[in-house]
Amino acid sequence: MKREWERDDSNLAWWRWALPLLGFTLLVYVNSLSNGFVFDDLPLIQDNPQIRSIRDVAGIFGRQGYRPVRTLTYALNYWLFGLNPFYFHLTNVLAHGANGILLFLLLRRLFGKSLLALAGAALFVCHPIQTAAVAYVSGRKDVLAGGFVLAGMLCFANHLRDGKRFWFVGSLILFALALFSKEVAVIFPLLLFALESLNGNLASEVRDPARLRTRSLKVLVRRRWFYGSMLIAALVFLYYAQFIMYASRKADFWGGSPFNNYLTSLKLFLHYMRMTVVPYPLIADYEGVFPVASGIGDFSGWVAIAGTAAYLWAVVWSLRRRPRMGFGLLWFGVTLLPVLQLLPFHEIAADHYLYLPLAGFIVALLDAGEWKFARLPVSIAVSAAACLVLLFSGMSVSRNRDWRNTRSLWEATARHAPGSARVHNNLGTTLHAEGVLDEALAHLLRATELDPTAAAYWSNLGALYHDQGDYQAAVGALLRSVAIDPGNAYTQTNLGNAYKKLALNQARDAGHPFWRAALAHLERAVSLDTRNGALRYNLGSAYYELGRKQEARSHFEGARRLSPDFGRAYYALGLLDSEAGDFNAARVELQRAIELEAGNLDAIQLLAGVRLKRGEYEEAKTLLEAAVSRFPSNSDLRLRLGLVYKTLGETPKAREQLNLALQLDPAGNRADEIRRLLNSL
Numbered sequence: 001m002k003r004e005w006e007r008d009d010s011n012l013a014w015w016r017w018a019l020p021l022l023g024f025t026l027l028v029y030v031n032s033l034s035n036g037f038v039f040d041d042l043p044l045i046q047d048n049p050q051i052r053s054i055r056d057v058a059g060i061f062g063r064q065g066y067r068p069v070r071t072l073t074y075a076l077n078y079w080l081f082g083l084n085p086f087y088f089h090l091t092n093v094l095a096h097g098a099n100g101i102l103l104f105l106l107l108r109r110l111f112g113k114s115l116l117a118l119a120g121a122a123l124f125v126c127h128p129i130q131t132a133a134v135a136y137v138s139g140r141k142d143v144l145a146g147g148f149v150l151a152g153m154l155c156f157a158n159h160l161r162d163g164k165r166f167w168f169v170g171s172l173i174l175f176a177l178a179l180f181s182k183e184v185a186v187i188f189p190l191l192l193f194a195l196e197s198l199n200g201n202l203a204s205e206v207r208d209p210a211r212l213r214t215r216s217l218k219v220l221v222r223r224r225w226f227y228g229s230m231l232i233a234a235l236v237f238l239y240y241a242q243f244i245m246y247a248s249r250k251a252d253f254w255g256g257s258p259f260n261n262y263l264t265s266l267k268l269f270l271h272y273m274r275m276t277v278v279p280y281p282l283i284a285d286y287e288g289v290f291p292v293a294s295g296i297g298d299f300s301g302w303v304a305i306a307g308t309a310a311y312l313w314a315v316v317w318s319l320r321r322r323p324r325m326g327f328g329l330l331w332f333g334v335t336l337l338p339v340l341q342l343l344p345f346h347e348i349a350a351d352h353y354l355y356l357p358l359a360g361f362i363v364a365l366l367d368a369g370e371w372k373f374a375r376l377p378v379s380i381a382v383s384a385a386a387c388l389v390l391l392f393s394g395m396s397v398s399r400n401r402d403w404r405n406t407r408s409l410w411e412a413t414a415r416h417a418p419g420s421a422r423v424h425n426n427l428g429t430t431l432h433a434e435g436v437l438d439e440a441l442a443h444l445l446r447a448t449e450l451d452p453t454a455a456a457y458w459s460n461l462g463a464l465y466h467d468q469g470d471y472q473a474a475v476g477a478l479l480r481s482v483a484i485d486p487g488n489a490y491t492q493t494n495l496g497n498a499y500k501k502l503a504l505n506q507a508r509d510a511g512h513p514f515w516r517a518a519l520a521h522l523e524r525a526v527s528l529d530t531r532n533g534a535l536r537y538n539l540g541s542a543y544y545e546l547g548r549k550q551e552a553r554s555h556f557e558g559a560r561r562l563s564p565d566f567g568r569a570y571y572a573l574g575l576l577d578s579e580a581g582d583f584n585a586a587r588v589e590l591q592r593a594i595e596l597e598a599g600n601l602d603a604i605q606l607l608a609g610v611r612l613k614r615g616e617y618e619e620a621k622t623l624l625e626a627a628v629s630r631f632p633s634n635s636d637l638r639l640r641l642g643l644v645y646k647t648l649g650e651t652p653k654a655r656e657q658l659n660l661a662l663q664l665d666p667a668g669n670r671a672d673e674i675r676r677l678l679n680s681l
Contacts, residue, residue: 014101014104017104017114017117017118018101018104021097021100021101021104021118021122022094022098022100022101024122024125024126025093025094025096025125026093027393028125028126028393028397029093029096029134029135029396029400031397031401032089032092032093032131032134032135032400032403033086033089033093034086034404035085035089035135035400035403035405036085036404036405037085037088037137038136038137038405039136039138039284039406039409039426040138041085041088041136041137042406044074044138045074045078045083045088045137045138048071048074050071050075051075051077051078052075052078053075054076054078054079067141067180067181067182067183068180069144069177069180069181070140070141070181070182073091073140073144074088085137088137089135089137092133092134092135092136092137092139092140092143093134095143095144095147096125096133096134096143097125098147099124099143099146099147099150100121100124100125101121102147102150102151103120103121103124103359104117104118104120104121105117105154106150106154106157107120107362107363107366109154109157110327110363111366111367111370116366116370119366119389120362120363120365122389123362123365123388124358124359124362126389126392126393126396127276127279127358127392127396128280128392128395128396128399129275129276129279129351129352129354129355129358130354130355130358130396131351131396131400131403132282132284132350132352133146133355135399135400135403136352136403139352139355141181141182142182142184142353142355142356144181144182145181145182145184145185145356146355146356146359148175148177148178148181148185149178149185149188149191149356150356152170152171152174152175152178152188152192153171153191153192153195155167155170155171155174156168156171156192156195156196157195157199159171160195160196160199171192172230175188175189175233179233179234179237183237184339184353185234186234186235186237186238186338187334187335187337187338188230188234189227189230189231189234190334191331191334191335192227192230193219193220193227194327194330194331194334195327196219196223197212197215197216197219198323198326198327212319212320238343250344250345250346252344253344254292254293254341254344254348255292255293255294255295259293259295259296260292260293260294260295261293261341261344263293263298263301263304264292264293264341265340265341265342266301266304266305266307267290267291267300267301267304268290268341268348268349269304269307269308269311269333269336270303270304270307271290271349272353272357273307273311273332275351275354276332276354276357276358276361279351279392279395280395281416282351282399282402283351283413283416284351284402284409284410284412284413285413285417285420285422285423285426286348286349286350286417286420287347287421287422288417288419288422288423288450289417289419289420290349292348315329315330315333318364322368322371324363324364324366324367325363325364325367325368325371326364327360327363327364328362328363328365328366328367329360329361330360331357331359331360331361331363331364332357332358332360332361332364333357334360335357335360336353336354336357339353406426406430407431410426410427410430411427413426413427414427414443419450420450421446421448421450421451421457422447422454424444424446424447424450425443425444425447425454425456425457427443428440428441428442428443428446428447428460428461428464429460431443432444432460432463432467437464437467437468440464441461441464444457444460444461444464445461447460448461448477452480453484454484455480455481455482455484455485455491456481456485457481458477458478458480458481458484459477459478459481459490459491459494461477462474462475462476462477462478462481462491462494462498465477465498466494466497466498466501471498471502474494474498474501475495475498475502478491478498479495481495482495482521488528489526489528489529489532489535490525490535492521492522492525492528493521493525493534493538493539495521496517496518496519496520496521496522496525496538496542497518497522497538499514499515499517499518499521500514500515500518500522500542500545502514503515504545508546508547510548515542515546518542519542522538522539522542523539525538526539531562532562532563533558533559533560533561533562533563533566533569534559534563534566536555536556536558536559536562537555537556537559537566537568537569539555540552540553540554540555540556540559541572543555544572544576549576549579552572552576553573553576556569556573556576557569557573559572560573565596566596567593567594567597567600567603568593568597568600570589570590570592570593570596570603571589571590571593571602571603571606573589574587574588574589574590574593574603574606574607574610575606577589578590578609578610583610583613584614586606586607587610587611587614590603590606590607591607598630601627601631601634601636601637604623604627604637605636605637605640607623608620608624608644609640612644612647617644617647617648618648620644621641621644621648624637624641624644625641627641628641628657635661635662635664635668635670636661636670638657638658638660638661638664639657639658639673639674642654642655642656642657642658642661642674645657646677646681651681654681655678658674658677658681661674662674662675662678
């Protein structure tokens, strides 16, 4: 009598298994739904104008480069729910659950046993390595590409079963969708070829190697146009992504030579094999962490060679004796090929690269389990599987918390990778943005210690010193950055601004060395990026401080022309118009500045002053009342509003606002003025 998991139940309704699997996926990832946007989510989603209009097909499939399907899903999320991170995360989780269902269907096709397929799909869903693709919204590229590949394999398997052209065409369409989700889908033709070559023999031994070779050759000859066309399409797309779009392509080899690079590839392969079995520690950034091969004497490199050789032997052996296991091992290795640095690219390793290879590993694992542990009592087998799923589920739930926000991610990464300069830099810049300056300084200093050749680290350190008011230290750090990378416009403008701060404490003389340096670097920044309005605004601000208002106006107007949505340029022009007595022009510029930057207090206060000078007291009052309502803790706003009330004869309101202004800043520069005004009421 066959035990439960050995029964051929492949004809049972698939949805009876799929719905619990989807519910299980939601349970594992429910604590990721409250996470925010993290790291690359900010430029790809939060600050990306292309996703704001789902009708902008040219923008999504043109200017967005080589992963437009992912961008299209972001646009759909935005169209339906706006920028609410909850729905972006929910989409990732549901897509991952759908992929678990697709894998379940494929495993049931391969093994004919729903319980076994369910165990494999559950392992795929809850494996901690998947969190890098699911709990991270930008990881959607892996989820989408993986899903389209799985669906394409199912379609092709259906075509092999019944010969219907519908399934054949469907697999081609899904291949295209997978390619435009992530370029790793170039391996799809190899998976189909392996599936077709082994079709009909997956559950039996193939003791004669010549038989397998003959069958594979027949498949290749019979479908030469199909596989040839798919392979050419994959290679063309790979060339487009790597050599036209420069998708993460690295200019040199890892380790400085081809030998070290490809020895590193073998070390990476061994690393990914280990991570499928022991998914710890999970690291968001492996640069400076993963040991790049250092030459022929690298012991770990020889271990990697031995490990890869063992894998290849296992593939050859299993293709003859356990074809399903061989297919799974081939799947694992083939899907890793694009990420093993055979064509060097900037990200040496990443957990999310295992998203689709893990499915192949699970095929091999299930076949090995069915072979070696088939005689175990059902209770032991089920208990062992349940324990593994529970362990991995708990690890995934814990890892989801690391993806809450950018700070929690880099703090977790720094704990596991304290020797990574890039991790310390990323954590330092995150803390800087949050205003935690002392902790930020410690991490940025550590980043420059670990890698003093990285211009970006010195630039970020200089920006932090600038915000701390240590302009001398800022100049020193930024000079180091400029020496390494003189072509970075932002570093040049930051250096110019730091020199400007030093100059303001010395003199307002363009001949002063600090002023000469400030203008030189600010002008250099503009020349490096002539289309950037913010850089031109910074140069205009320097000329304004020197009293050269005509030159300042020219640059502010240039900034407005280049960046029509840059509110600071309108404010600067309004300030110049106000000082020139052209209050009508000032009012127009300042109103536009506030429309673009509702929190620009300088523009609000200046516009209120302009309205008072034009005799528009009620308008000034309305403007300041709205500002006070939005910024109730701002003493200057309450002082100005109190003055307007005093002018309008609304004495009780004036007294109330002046008292609040004094309470908010009792020791401020204008405290005595406020007291005199209160005494005069």
